[in-house]
Amino acid sequence: MEQHVPADLHGVEPPRRHRRLGRSASPYLLGAPAIVWLAVFFVIPLVTMLSLSIQTCDSITLACKLTWHFAEFPNIIGRYNDTFVRSLVYAGAATVAALVVAFPVTYWIAFRAKRKNFFLLMLLVPFFVSFVIRTTAWYTLLADQGTILSTLKNLHLVPESFHVLATPLAVIGGLAYNYLPFTALPLYVALERIDRRVMEASHDLYATRRVAFTHVVLPLAVPGIFAAFLLTFVPAAGDYVNAAILGGTNTVMIGQVIQNKFLEAADYPAASALSTVLLVLMLVGIAAYAKFLGSRTIEEYV
Amino acid sequence: MSALAQDTSIPSAKDLAPVPRERRRRWTYYSLPVYSGAFFLYLLIPITFMVVYSFNQSHSALPQVTSKWQGFTTQWYRQWNGVPGLGPAFILSIKLALFATVLSAILGTLLALALVRYRFRGKGVTEQVLFANIAAPEIVLGASLLGFFITLNLDRGFTTLLIAHVMFCVAYVTITVRARLSGFDPMLEQAAQDLGANPWVSFWKVTLPLIFPGILAGALLAFALSIDDFVTSNFVAGPSVTFPLWVYGAVKVGIPPQVFVLGTVIFSAGLVLAVTALVFQGRAKKARPEPEEG
Numbered sequence: 390m391e392q393h394v395p396a397d398l399h400g401v402e403p404p405r406r407h408r409r410l411g412r413s414a415s416p417y418l419l420g421a422p423a424i425v426w427l428a429v430f431f432v433i434p435l436v437t438m439l440s441l442s443i444q445t446c447d448s449i450t451l452a453c454k455l456t457w458h459f460a461e462f463p464n465i466i467g468r469y470n471d472t473f474v475r476s477l478v479y480a481g482a483a484t485v486a487a488l489v490v491a492f493p494v495t496y497w498i499a500f501r502a503k504r505k506n507f508f509l510l511m512l513l514v515p516f517f518v519s520f521v522i523r524t525t526a527w528y529t530l531l532a533d534q535g536t537i538l539s540t541l542k543n544l545h546l547v548p549e550s551f552h553v554l555a556t557p558l559a560v561i562g563g564l565a566y567n568y569l570p571f572t573a574l575p576l577y578v579a580l581e582r583i584d585r586r587v588m589e590a591s592h593d594l595y596a597t598r599r600v601a602f603t604h605v606v607l608p609l610a611v612p613g614i615f616a617a618f619l620l621t622f623v624p625a626a627g628d629y630v631n632a633a634i635l636g637g638t639n640t641v642m643i644g645q646v647i648q649n650k651f652l653e654a655a656d657y658p659a660a661s662a663l664s665t666v667l668l669v670l671m672l673v674g675i676a677a678y679a680k681f682l683g684s685r686t687i688e689e690y691v
Numbered sequence: 692m693s694a695l696a697q698d699t700s701i702p703s704a705k706d707l708a709p710v711p712r713e714r715r716r717r718w719t720y721y722s723l724p725v726y727s728g729a730f731f732l733y734l735l736i737p738i739t740f741m742v743v744y745s746f747n748q749s750h751s752a753l754p755q756v757t758s759k760w761q762g763f764t765t766q767w768y769r770q771w772n773g774v775p776g777l778g779p780a781f782i783l784s785i786k787l788a789l790f791a792t793v794l795s796a797i798l799g800t801l802l803a804l805a806l807v808r809y810r811f812r813g814k815g816v817t818e819q820v821l822f823a824n825i826a827a828p829e830i831v832l833g834a835s836l837l838g839f840f841i842t843l844n845l846d847r848g849f850t851t852l853l854i855a856h857v858m859f860c861v862a863y864v865t866i867t868v869r870a871r872l873s874g875f876d877p878m879l880e881q882a883a884q885d886l887g888a889n890p891w892v893s894f895w896k897v898t899l900p901l902i903f904p905g906i907l908a909g910a911l912l913a914f915a916l917s918i919d920d921f922v923t924s925n926f927v928a929g930p931s932v933t934f935p936l937w938v939y940g941a942v943k944v945g946i947p948p949q950v951f952v953l954g955t956v957i958f959s960a961g962l963v964l965a966v967t968a969l970v971f972q973g974r975a976k977k978a979r980p981e982p983e984e985g
């Protein structure tokens with residue numbers, strides 16, 4: 390072993406390269422199946438969707454033609470302006486709530502907890518129960534006659550007419566709950582990565598615990614916070630299960646409109662235009678991350 | 692650096708002001724674990740509800756899940772297949788998840804090997820595509836894929852479901868396996884080759900056993916994602932009905948208790964597998980005292 394290291398450094402590279410035949414092709418051979426799969430079933434459909442949003446379709450035969458018909462965008466944004474704003478507000482509120490709730494826990498796991506793997510598994514436990522069932526369970530628990538509300542009403546803590554389902558609170562709460570693991574994991578990765586010696590240095594330089602937290606921990610956690618925001622906010626903005634199950638007629642989100650247009654109304658250009666807006670939102674978020682925090686680190690937070 | 696080295700001779704803050712720091716530590720020393728405990732309880736609320744109420748009695752002609760406790764029964768476990776359509780949907784989901792897991796585990800592991808071992812043209816783009824795939828709202832994935840299938844005039848069913856599931860699982864597997872691989876010493880493989888193993892043998896005998904926990908974790912995640920998936924499946928399923936799709940269809944009408952039974956079964960199986968993997972990993976770490984762990 391000892392002899393190999395200097396040999397490597399002194400440029401005995403050619404024979405080794407010779408020994409591993411086809412070295413230059415191997416990354417492509419290894420990566421090809423997954424890359425092709427993602428290219429064909431992820432990238433190309435996205436591009437197709439972008440083009441579909443500027444096509445015109447025959448309403449009877451459903452045959453579509455590329456007509457560079459950009460009018461769909463202002464049209465659709467104008468028509469669903471309220472729904473868009475509502476989706477962004479709900480997703481924003483849910484993301485902030487999830488960040489605030491999850492941060493102390495991930496901080497604790499990263500800096501204090503003894504059995505880190507166990508608590509990380511605990512964060513992932515909700516994933517073992519179907520998203521739809523979790524939401525359904527909340528639906529049953531929060532029902533007007535359900536356990537939680539009837540107990541609170543019996544204790545006269547809330548008025549008799551109080552209800553949670555079909556209100557924005559229910560939808561935001563459901564979104565925050567369902568996306569919590571996506572918020573917590575990037576936060577954990579960022580906090581775990583902080584060099585403990587940097588914190589010791591700050592203490593040696595007379596920083597109090599609070600100053601060390603606000604001036605050392607928080608700035609170093611910013612990429613993780615941003616990644617957590619992106620991974621929670623973007624999917625939450627496009628979510629429709631929470632709004633459909635926990636919400637009512639006043640809490641319609643953009644995902645419900647897209648789903649309806651695509652699967653029931655068969656209005657593909659409008660549905661594509663709506664999804665394109667969501668897609669642009671995501672791309673803007675990723676671009677902003679790359680611009681301010683560097684593109685190399687983003688994929689480390691998933 | 693030299694300035695820092697000089698500074699160490701000065702008494703540190705620890706020696707000068709030990710009292711206030713001690714006091715602060717004590718405050719968060721208790722509040723953080725208590726808060727974290729409350730947080731985990733909150734995470735478990737709907738899951739506990741599901742498990743407990745899968746044992747709830749119901750006396751109505753059309754049994755439905757309510758939050759009213761009517762007594763303990765294992766009736767729904769015995770009659771798990773008693774609701775028309777639910778059993779086949781569950782079996783379809785299991786089948787789909789198994790296929791999607793195996794395929795995405797293979798594709799994802801190979802891609803992770805390529806990303807960790809080599810620098811190649813298009814590596815950066817591939818990594819960004821992986822992130823975009825995970826960050827993309829599921830509705831965009833589903834909607835764009837459906838648009839694509841419609842353009843190709845492809846019939847929706849098991850195949851399109853499998854295509855979609857592998858598509859959104861592969862990135863997760865890649866990232867999990869890559870995290871494991873980056874802690875792996877390539878010298879081990881070189882050592883095997885110096886001892887006469889060809890690249891193929893050194894991969895099977897050295898690399899694969901070492902990264903296997905990573906592949907297992909990735910596969911587990913893929914299985915959980917696949918069996919859980921609703922949004923994308925809803926777009927590309929066509930006439931097929933998976934378990935989450937069936938449940939969603941039943942929500943507003945009333946959920947039969949069997950849904951909670953099957954949910955509990957999936958949950959327990961997932962938990963057992965995950966805990967096994969965790970113990971397995973812990974043992975491997977103890978046996979091999981390297982500090983390397985993503």
